[in-house]
Amino acid sequence: MQEFLQACAAAIGAQYVLTSPADMASYLADRRGRFTGAALAVVRPGSAEETAAIVALCHQFRVPLVPQGGNTGLVLGSVPDTSGTAIVLSLMRLNRIRAIDTINHTMTVEAGCILQHIQQAAAEAGLLFPLALAAQGSCTIGGNLATNAGGTGVLRYGNTRELCLGLEIITAQGTLISNLRGLRKDNTGYDLRHLFIGAEGTLGVISAAVLKLFPQPKAQVTALVAVATPEAALQLLGQAQQACDASLTAFELISDYCLQLVERHFPALHSPFQTRYPYLVLLEISDNESTEHANGLLEQVIGAALDQGLAADAAIASSIAQSAALWALREHISDAQAREGKNIKHDISMPISSIPEFMRDTDALLQQHFPGCAMVTFGHLGDGNLHYNVSPSADLPGDALLDSQPQINRIVYDSVDRFGGSISAEHGLGALKREEIRRYKPAAELQLMATIKQALDPLNLMNPGKVL
Known part of the structure; x- marks a missing residue:
């Protein structure tokens, strides 16, 4: 492969063809630190034309390539396998x-x-x-x-x-x-x-x-609303959509356990409520009229929810700083869960109407088979996408949890399928879910995908081992 590497260096400059283990290390490890691949080189072109030249060389020399951006994926889609035969094609220099x-x-x-x-x-x-x-x-x-x-x-x-x-x-x-x-x-x-x-x-x-x-919206207003159940959150969503229509830009569900993790690992962040509630909804309205109009819409929605008993409490941000503080509670959940210990992530979607029943049934199944496991449930309730994660507890330590990952995945994914959902809502399949999807996607659909792959990449050089 020396001839190939020399050709790459001639095409884009030797300083952009990395081959030493130290230089390549950060490109080979996945974001969660659980997998490290190997590569022939990390190649960093600086333009579309240089990128095309490298891909052409890969085709000529039959060298597989793994395109990579920020390497923030969670399904092993942007790192190479352990064979060391592929290059990592880093696109970070294409940044104009x-x-x-x-x-x-x-x-x-x-x-x-x-x-x-x-x-x-x-x-x-x-x-x-x-x-x-x-x-x-x-x-x-x-x-x-x-x-x-x-x-x-x-x-x-x-x-x-x-x-x-x-x-x-x-x-x-x-x-x-x-x-x-x-x-x-x-x-x-x-x-x-x-x-x-x-x-x-x-x-x-x-x-x-x-x-x-x-x-740009003329106003954005944010609120955190306490609810007792996912069913109440779903009813609140319907009422917010009815009142706000397209102005409703975000509707996030957060379980109390998620909030406890954030408060434990990021002490500067805390709930605005003195009382603990089973679930919180973070919602945001982006309005094209005025702050007064946006606040009026939000107060109308929340006031009705409080009157009907759908909501137990609410906090409306009155400044950009307060809005950022509410969003920080949501955005720090994943980091807090990582600090808590090893965990099993699920990025799933289903019809919004099915989410409460799915959560109730699947929570019960997991507790039946893995008593004491902790559920870290949060996500984009407004579009039917949950991050339905399983964390360790005193009764089920991290190593035991990870040893049980195949069985936990099967319970969750079978339940997702039963409710008409998808096992990957927004993270993709990568290498992590490549085999799992074969259980849930129709064979004819997989065959059609394989036909497209064969037509466009007959040598199987483009990110091999991912998706299919």
Whole structure:
């Protein structure tokens, strides 16, 4: 492979072809620190043309490649396996914002742009890019597109797929194809954009994208509402949607155990309530009229919920700082759970109407088979996506919990399937759920996916071992 590495160095510069273990280490470990792969090299092109040249060399020399952005994924989709035969194709140097069109409400960005930087650039132009994730300070838009990331604004704005109007891609053969026109209507054949979004780098490499921008709301108001049950939260959601329509931009469910973890591991963060409640709902309204109008909507919703007994208490943020403090409770759950110890994560979705019954039935099944396991349940109730995680306890320590992960996954995933859901809502399949999905997706659908993969990547060089 020396000839291949020399060709890569000639194409992009030797300093951007990393081969020493120390230089490659951070690119080979997954975000949760549970898996470390091996690579022939880490290659860091600086433009779409250089990226295409590297992919063409991989095709010529039959070298597999693993596209990687910020490496913040949770399903082993952006790290190589342990064979050491693949390169990691890091896109972090493709980090330019190429253009902002304030009339067309679009932004053209390269794949390595950090999500938070895109949000900031949109805000500086007086516009909004609404994709928001806990990892937005380190994840890249290329990774967001490759996994069709969700986040907290899906209820109003949709997944990443809905926020993209065009792609620049590099095929498995190294051909650069650009469709960055930013059109909202273009019925001229198959929409290849949708094929590559969510494909996790298994069909080609996304090098740039045209993103939708939106007007900045004139006001955003946030509230934390205490409820007794998921059923009450669901009823509150219906009433909030009825009253607020598209102004309701976020509706997050947080169990009390999640809140306890956050307060234990981040003492500066705490509930605004003196009393403990089984569940909290974090909701946000983005209004195009005024702060007064937004507050009026929120007070109407919360007042009715309190009067009907749906809500037990509520706290409405009266400043940006208070809103940030409420959101911090939600955004620190994953970090708090990690500090608590080893855990088993599930990123699931189902019809919103099924969520309370799913939680009740699956909680009971897990306690029946693994008494004492702790449930860390939170997520985007407004769009049907739960992070349904299992943590250790005094009765079930971390090592024993992880030893039981296959059985726990089976209970959860079978239950998800029974309720008509998906075992991956926004994280993707990667290598972690590649085999699991075979149990739940129809064989004909898997075969069609395999046919597409074979047609676009017949040598199986693009992120092999992921998804299929």
